[in-house]
Amino acid sequence: MADLAKLNIAVNTRGARQQLGAFRTAMATTSRAVTNQVNRIQGSFRSVTSAIFGLQGALAGVGLALGAGAVVQTSLRLDRLKTALTAVSGSSVQTNKTLQTLEAMSDRLGVNFLATAEGFKNFSIASRTAGMDADTTNKIFEAVVTAGGAMKLSTDDMSGSLRALQQMISKGNVQAEELRGQLGERLPGAFAMSAEALGVTTKQLNKMLDNGEVLASDLLPKLGN
Numbered sequence: 168m169a170d171l172a173k174l175n176i177a178v179n180t181r182g183a184r185q186q187l188g189a190f191r192t193a194m195a196t197t198s199r200a201v202t203n204q205v206n207r208i209q210g211s212f213r214s215v216t217s218a219i220f221g222l223q224g225a226l227a228g229v230g231l232a233l234g235a236g237a238v239v240q241t242s243l244r245l246d247r248l249k250t251a252l253t254a255v256s257g258s259s260v261q262t263n264k265t266l267q268t269l270e271a272m273s274d275r276l277g278v279n280f281l282a283t284a285e286g287f288k289n290f291s292i293a294s295r296t297a298g299m300d301a302d303t304t305n306k307i308f309e310a311v312v313t314a315g316g317a318m319k320l321s322t323d324d325m326s327g328s329l330r331a332l333q334q335m336i337s338k339g340n341v342q343a344e345e346l347r348g349q350l351g352e353r354l355p356g357a358f359a360m361s362a363e364a365l366g367v368t369t370k371q372l373n374k375m376l377d378n379g380e381v382l383a384s385d386l387l388p389k390l391g392n
Contacts, residue, residue: 248284255291256301272309276316278325283312286329293333299384306391307332315354324353335383343376364389 252262269287273280287308294304311332315325331349335341350357362372365386375381 244281248281248288251288252284252291255288255295272312276313278312278316279322282322282326286312286326290329290333290336293336297336297339297384299336299388303388303391307387308391310391311354314356314360318355320353327353328357332387335387339383340379341376341381341383341386343373346376346381360390361386364392 249259249262249266252265253259256262256265265287266284269284270280272278273283290308291301291304294307295301308329311328312325315328320328328350331345331353334349335345338345346361347358358372359369362369365372365375365381367375372381
């Protein structure tokens, strides 16, 4: 009887080991399949970003911790960004040059590249609609982003500053709420810089704003100088 019990234990043990071995093999196979799939997705993403930016280091510049969902969403986001910028500039070659400039600016100032590029897209559309030329638009944008980078603004504050400028451009007249509030609260010193750009005191600027005398087409280009 004791020998029979030992035999049953031995048989069951071998069976358990076989099942464990099969389980480990299945897990290893699944793991390799998942890894291969992620590698394929990452490879596709590199191709997409390279095509969009025309840059060898585009993937590194974006600086994402890649996951399948993030890869797809970011690829779509970049594609929409390029399409919009090309619609504004009318040239895919110019779009690639713009993106290279924005990437270099983001690296130099330590700001988020995608947020900066999308901010530029929105700002460019607003300025182009208002009849502002591309060179002036670029100077204003770089001046604001440079100031924000120097002040270590958060991505939200940087986006809010650019949004305030877009509203000024769209409305034509600069309003106190936008300059003192929306822009001034996010970009410290913006009000004083605006007064200096116009060659007036802050008190005089307040009065000019109250009277509706400050035009975006006058103030913003001077901020870019």
